Amino acid sequence: MIRRKFAKVGLAAVAAVSALTLAACSSNGGGSSTETTAGGNGGDGDLIKVGFSQLGAESGWRTANTESVKASLTKENGIDLIFVDAQQKQENQIKALRDFIAQDVDIIAFSPVIETGWDEVLQEIKDAEIPVVLVDRTVDTTVEDPYVTWIGADFRLEGEMAGEWVKENYPDAKIFELQGTLGSGAQVDREEGFDAVVGADKIIGKATGNFTRAEGKTAVEAALQAYPDMDLIFAHNDDMGLGAIEAIEAAGKKPGEDIIIVTVDAVRDGLQALHDGKFNFVVECNPVFGDQIVDLVKKVYAGEEVPKETIVVDATFDQSITQEEIDARLY
């Protein structure tokens, strides 16, 4: 009941409790699979009720992201999480968002499965005065001020970081670029960032591998024939890079020596390939930012000023990575 009033009165009124909630803030990095705390209009009035709509489980990255959200948005951290998986369908996600409104959550967080088509439901959320935190992806909508803040990775920066390394270590490389699913944010921005840094003249060819290992392999098989002088592959994700390894080995060449491989993501399989000397450089696309979401949620709930964008910090790895670091990887 108390919470219901808070939501109606608005953010300003809850500023007073900010100190209290912030005191409870601690970044819970570890912990394996915390169970979802579904529904329940129980009496735990001091918890922030967050409705989180995840878009699905389309990749290992997403799974790690989900784990991180579930591990961080816990009762111990002062959050009552309602987690709904949309299984990559927008209608599921819209339904989940409407359910959140009906359940009168304090904050709605979601990773939109696509950019458009959110006008109506975002307006409903706005009318219900529930603040929205966008995670990882963005929306394209006519609703004014549709969300309070966005948190996610800067794909362009990832591309630039990969480009900087290539420029420094292999300035004369003949590069083949293995693109992600065409038109996806990760593909467009990583390509833009990378190409801008290394220079378009260094890139002798591009083809898409749809972010999958199988299609990455097929593309590289053909590329080895089409661009015999290529000596560096930049793959927009680890999976395609792993596919490239298979294709290069099948052609009797040594990945990591004859052909340098640079990728983005840093999932465990990718880092293992790096440790085995088959990848040369990996830029992280960090999915484990549940703790940062908790911080944001608390600030938003408290009505504090938050930046419009929060960029998740990405690390980079080269072949000096140790087996311990890989084993410690959550995903």
Add this chain to the structure above:
Amino acid sequence: MTAPTELARRVVHHKLFWPVVALLVLLLAAGVRSPGFLSVTVQDGHLFGQVIDIMRGAATPLLLALGMALVIATGGIDLSVGAVMAISLAVSLQFLDNSATADQPSTAVVAVLLGVAVALVLGAFNGFMVTVLGIQPFIATMILMVAGRGIAMLITKGQITTTTSPPFKTIGSGFFLGLPMPVIIAAVAFVVVVIVVRRTALGMLLESIGINREAARLAGVRSRNVTWFAYAASGLLAGLAGIVYGAPTMAADANNIGLMKEMDAILCVVLGGTSLMGGKFYLGGTVVGALILTTIERVVIIFHIPSQTTPLFKAIVIIAVCIAQSPVLLRRLDLRRLRRASRRRAELASQEVPA
């Protein structure tokens, strides 16, 4: 008319003439553009080369298209093959993941049988909907096309199941007699289907149903059982395709495995000269169709065509083949040729008169 020109005419008029020409043109063009494209070498005891890669890539669409051709012959369609791929792979990998002896060949065999059996059941379910309940094939199979991915998600619990099992992986990335395993599997499947369908009356029965279901029934064809068989076979082959496709990566990605593959399969069948109206079907043609499809995807990279325009290139090749195969166009050309021939005969006759 002399014998050689008669032979040439028959070759040109063969259903497979234009698809084969398209395939050869694509391959030769790629060979000219990139020397060495057509060469095949022996490496570590097995064949290696772009052409071998294309054959391996064509295995999955071919497996799907074989079943699809049978279904299309009855005048039906099976939209669920892509989803069935996802389900069979999910079943197999989930089984391996829960098994303690995933590295044993026997476990891998059980996993394959399990996945294919589930696919067979799904195919039989499609057949049940179409034959017993009389639901239109488009709608009946669309149910699984939409719901199938949900089933696959249930099996993988919404995650991407990844596991390791060397013997299972061999199905996708191994070699047998110097050829990639998927090529062998697709070839065996092709031979089996050809024997079952063409060495018995089954193929004729399928065609008779597609041409006129009621007439076939009145003539004593058990159209229900035969149609049911076609859908079950399509399901089984789709299940096999899912396992062959997913085995190299060993990742059951319920959302993406087999996505839009039903369209590829239909395309292979149509490129192979089979009409979507049902009736006559050409299994040899589907092989050519599958090879064309895979070759197109490969040559766009060889031609340095940006991936953004790949669909356009694909469309142009397919439209060209379809136009060349168009029965209306062929009849027009034939008529013109006949008219010209008769005119020439008339001229010859008029010249001969004064002499």
